[in-house]
Amino acid sequence: MTSKTLYAKLVESHTVAVLDEQNVLLFCDLHLMNEYTSPQAFAGLHAAGHDVPVPGQNVAVVSHIIPTHPVAERVIADPASALQASNLKRNCERHGIPLFDTNDRLQGIEHVVSPEHGMIRPGMVVICGDSHTTTYGALGALGFGIGTSEVEHVLATQTLVYRLALSMRIRVDGELPAGATAKDLILMIIGRIGAQGARGYVVEFCGSAIDALSVEARFTLCNMAVEAGARGALIAPDDKAMDYVLQRAADITGAVREAALAHCRTLHSDADARFDAEHRFHAGEVAPHVTWGTSPDQVIPVDGRVPNPERLPAGAERGSAEQALRYVALSPDAPLEGTPVQHVFIGSCTNGRIEDLRAVADVVRGRRVAPGVRAMVVPGSGAVMAQAEGEGIAALLTAAGFEWRKPGCSMCLAMNDDVLAPGVRCASTTNRNFEGRQGRGAITHLMSPAMAAAAAVTGAITDVRKLERLHG
Numbered sequence: 001m002t003s004k005t006l007y008a009k010l011v012e013s014h015t016v017a018v019l020d021e022q023n024v025l026l027f028c029d030l031h032l033m034n035e036y037t038s039p040q041a042f043a044g045l046h047a048a049g050h051d052v053p054v055p056g057q058n059v060a061v062v063s064h065i066i067p068t069h070p071v072a073e074r075v076i077a078d079p080a081s082a083l084q085a086s087n088l089k090r091n092c093e094r095h096g097i098p099l100f101d102t103n104d105r106l107q108g109i110e111h112v113v114s115p116e117h118g119m120i121r122p123g124m125v126v127i128c129g130d131s132h133t134t135t136y137g138a139l140g141a142l143g144f145g146i147g148t149s150e151v152e153h154v155l156a157t158q159t160l161v162y163r164l165a166l167s168m169r170i171r172v173d174g175e176l177p178a179g180a181t182a183k184d185l186i187l188m189i190i191g192r193i194g195a196q197g198a199r200g201y202v203v204e205f206c207g208s209a210i211d212a213l214s215v216e217a218r219f220t221l222c223n224m225a226v227e228a229g230a231r232g233a234l235i236a237p238d239d240k241a242m243d244y245v246l247q248r249a250a251d252i253t254g255a256v257r258e259a260a261l262a263h264c265r266t267l268h269s270d271a272d273a274r275f276d277a278e279h280r281f282h283a284g285e286v287a288p289h290v291t292w293g294t295s296p297d298q299v300i301p302v303d304g305r306v307p308n309p310e311r312l313p314a315g316a317e318r319g320s321a322e323q324a325l326r327y328v329a330l331s332p333d334a335p336l337e338g339t340p341v342q343h344v345f346i347g348s349c350t351n352g353r354i355e356d357l358r359a360v361a362d363v364v365r366g367r368r369v370a371p372g373v374r375a376m377v378v379p380g381s382g383a384v385m386a387q388a389e390g391e392g393i394a395a396l397l398t399a400a401g402f403e404w405r406k407p408g409c410s411m412c413l414a415m416n417d418d419v420l421a422p423g424v425r426c427a428s429t430t431n432r433n434f435e436g437r438q439g440r441g442a443i444t445h446l447m448s449p450a451m452a453a454a455a456a457v458t459g460a461i462t463d464v465r466k467l468e469r470l471h472g
């Protein structure tokens with residue numbers, strides 16, 4: 001028997017038909033939908049007279065356009081957005097698809113909601129009309145984003161025409177130093193391999209540093225793999241991953257549980273499996289990272305200096321660095337540390353989970369939001385929000401001057417009314433720092449939750465390790 005990668009095992013176990021050398025028809029265990037990428041798909045489905053054969057293997061969440069103001073009943077004021085939400089509700093009702101609707105207390109960001117209810121399980125293929133579906137690799141599930149026409153195909157058949165990807169292994173051994181998190185690790189990796197460095201590949205993360213990460217930290221890592229261009233991310237499921245699922249999936253009991261555990265133990269790359277590409281990193285080298293530019297790979301350790309385009313090789317890299325520096329209004333060779341911020345955003349499917357909010361609370365405890373800074377926390381889901389409120393995190397952050405909002409994508413991409421004004425500089429726990437991502441002309445610096453908290457209490461980009469030393 002030939003040795004196989006975990007990726008190959010997942011694809012083979014879901015292949016309904018081999019179409020040609022490059023493409024297979026892939027069965028999808030779970031199809032997630034949001035209000036943003038599903039309307040045309042449903043319209044196409046209905047025009048073709050198709051039904052949804054397995055509605056229970058689809059689930060929908062209102063994520064992107066929802067307002068986050070802390071009111072009891074949320075009302076979507078923007079007519080186009082309100083229509084997207086009402087369309088989703090109508091379509092879900094028509095086909096019997098479960099929906100986390102606008103005022104459902106468990107609503108949130110699709111990638112936060114689905115794992116917390118035990119819907120994502122090792123060995124699954126999970127798809128969604130959203131690029132950050134790679135998140136589920138943290139549980140050993142092959143997740144990836146699809147386009148709207150593919151959403152229609154999946155609704156009608158629960159299958160997808162899937163072009164095979166290459167496989168890449170990223171091994172990270174050693175221990176993350178104090179102050180460095182999974183966010184810093186993935187930012188460092190993206191900085192080293194580039195925003196296209198994993199393009200065409202499904203990445204498998206492994207090594208002692210990955211084993212040591214919590215499941216939530218693994219979500220952060222796999223979530224951002226797509227920012228290196230990856231078509232998927234995987235971590236072989238271990239006891240931690242399985243425990244996470246078992247605690248949340250009430251239906252996995254008795255014989256089913258034994259079968260699930262046995263299946264889970266097969267979900268790893270064989271010892272001599274061959275990968276198309278390999279990278280190695282040392283966790284001990286990871287410092288808190290902050291993006292300086294307008295692409296997630298334009299990133300440096302917080303104590304570094306912004307690059308000088310004159311010292312970059314002439315060509316595309318120099319050109320994009322010059323353009324990015326103009327947009328972010330930073331000078332070549334400037335230190336990032338000490339750069340004033342006017343806004344702090346904590347949330348998103350990258351860093352809007354309970355462990356992220358605990359990390360923020362740990363930095364903020366005994367401190368206050370700096371004068372002139374607007375700091376906002378948007379929990380990733382209603383469940384995260386309730387847990388944080390129960391743990392006293394919401395009270396602590398509110399007393400320190402943070403705004404405590406309702407769940408959603410919010411200022412991760414500013415499709416609701418949480419939009420920054422031009423020129424505002426924001427320390428953000430999100431995953432994309434593209435031009436205009438948080439509002440036209442607004443400037444985004446990606447960083448970890450602890451680093452964003454440090455920026456909130458100091459009013460500037462700050463090395464959280466120094467903050468801890470000063471006060472600890």
Ligand SMILES: CC(C)[C@H](C(=O)O)[C@@H](O)C(=O)O
Nearest residue numbers: 036037129130131132145413
């Ligand atoms: C709106 C959606 C299609 C998009 C994505 O695919 O990722 C969004 O979630 C994002 O983060 O940019």
Ligand code: SF4
Nearest residue numbers: 132348349409412413
């Ligand atoms: S939180 Fe951000 S990255 Fe995640 S799905 Fe929403 S918009 Fe996309």
